[in-house]
Amino acid sequence: MAFLSSRRKKVRLAPELDDQDLGKLLKSLLATTRTGTIATTDLCVAQISRLLERDPEDWDRRTHRMSVLADYLTAVSLTRSWATREPRNANALVLHAWTQLAHGRSQGRLDDAAAVVDSCLRAAQLVPEDPTPWVVLLGVGRLERWEQPQVFGVWNEVLARDRWNREAYLNMLGYLTPQEAGSRIQVLEFVDALTARMPANAPCAATELTAQVHQYTAVLDRGGFEALVARNHWSQTMAAQALDRAARAWVQPGFLHHARALADLNTLAYALMAADRRREAHPVFEALGGTVTAWPWNIGGDPVTEFDHAQRRAAAGL
Incomplete structure (x- = not known):
C-alpha cells in the first residue's frame, strides 16, 4: 500500500478542474491583485477578457469559466470597475452580475437584486444568443424565491440557447426541492423528464445523481437512527439505478467531455463510497487524479481530507 500511495497524485482543490487556461488565469x-493598483486592475481585466473571448460559442466552457471567476472575485471590486468602465461589454456585465450572485449566495440574500437583474438584461440585449445572462437570472430567481412561472420563463430562455446547460439544470433542481420553492414530487418529475430525453453524456448528465445525493444527505441531516442506516438509500431502486448507470458509463475514456466532467466524477466517487461500493469507486478516483471539488465532500467535513480518506479506502478495496 505504501508503494501505491507514493504514486498517487497530490490531492487538491481545483475549481478550474482540468481547464488549464483558467487555472493559469x-x-x-x-x-x-495583491498590489491593488489601478494598473493591476487593468491587467487583470485584460487577462480575463482574453480568456472569455476564446471559443465564444462554447457555452458549456463559457458557463464554467464565468462561474469559477465569479466565485474567485467576490472579495474584490474588479468586476464592478470593469462593468462601470465598459457598460456595453457583455462579458463585463455578466461577470459582475455573477460575482454579485456568488456573494449573495454566501450571505443568503442579494444586496441589490434589481441591479443584478438589470446587468443581466443589458448583457442579454447586447449578445442575444448567449445563455449566461439567463443562467445568472435563474440563480437570482432561486435565491430571491421568485414565483414558479417567472422562474420557468427564465429557464426556457436558457434552454432556447443551450439545451443541456449544466448550471441551469442544477439550479432548477435546487429550486424545485421542498427546502426551496417546490416539492419532492416536482423534483422526481423534473429528473424523470430530463433522463427520458437527455443524451447520456450531456453536460447536465449528473442532475439525476445529484438529486440522489441531496436525498441521501437529507437523511443524514435527520440524525439518529436514520443517519446510521443512511447507506440504505443507495439500495433503493431509483438511487441504485442512477448510480449503476453513472458507474458503468462515466469512467469510459472520453465519455464525459464537458467542462465540469471532473466535478461530476467527484459526485460519482462520493456516491459510490456512500453506497459502500468501494471497488467501483477506485477507477473513478484514478480518473480524477487527485482533483477535488468542495461539494459533495464538504458534507462530511474538510473536502480534501474527506476525499483523500475515501480514495485510500477505495484503493484498499475494503
Missing part, C-alpha cells in the same frame, strides 16, 4: 489573478 487564477494563479495570475492571485499574484497581481
Whole structure:
C-alpha cells in the first residue's frame, strides 16, 4: 500500500478542474491583485477578457469559466470597475452580475437584486444568443424565491440557447426541492423528464445523481437512527439505478467531455463510497487524479481530507 500511495497524485482543490487556461488565469489573478493598483486592475481585466473571448460559442466552457471567476472575485471590486468602465461589454456585465450572485449566495440574500437583474438584461440585449445572462437570472430567481412561472420563463430562455446547460439544470433542481420553492414530487418529475430525453453524456448528465445525493444527505441531516442506516438509500431502486448507470458509463475514456466532467466524477466517487461500493469507486478516483471539488465532500467535513480518506479506502478495496 505504501508503494501505491507514493504514486498517487497530490490531492487538491481545483475549481478550474482540468481547464488549464483558467487555472493559469487564477494563479495570475492571485499574484497581481495583491498590489491593488489601478494598473493591476487593468491587467487583470485584460487577462480575463482574453480568456472569455476564446471559443465564444462554447457555452458549456463559457458557463464554467464565468462561474469559477465569479466565485474567485467576490472579495474584490474588479468586476464592478470593469462593468462601470465598459457598460456595453457583455462579458463585463455578466461577470459582475455573477460575482454579485456568488456573494449573495454566501450571505443568503442579494444586496441589490434589481441591479443584478438589470446587468443581466443589458448583457442579454447586447449578445442575444448567449445563455449566461439567463443562467445568472435563474440563480437570482432561486435565491430571491421568485414565483414558479417567472422562474420557468427564465429557464426556457436558457434552454432556447443551450439545451443541456449544466448550471441551469442544477439550479432548477435546487429550486424545485421542498427546502426551496417546490416539492419532492416536482423534483422526481423534473429528473424523470430530463433522463427520458437527455443524451447520456450531456453536460447536465449528473442532475439525476445529484438529486440522489441531496436525498441521501437529507437523511443524514435527520440524525439518529436514520443517519446510521443512511447507506440504505443507495439500495433503493431509483438511487441504485442512477448510480449503476453513472458507474458503468462515466469512467469510459472520453465519455464525459464537458467542462465540469471532473466535478461530476467527484459526485460519482462520493456516491459510490456512500453506497459502500468501494471497488467501483477506485477507477473513478484514478480518473480524477487527485482533483477535488468542495461539494459533495464538504458534507462530511474538510473536502480534501474527506476525499483523500475515501480514495485510500477505495484503493484498499475494503
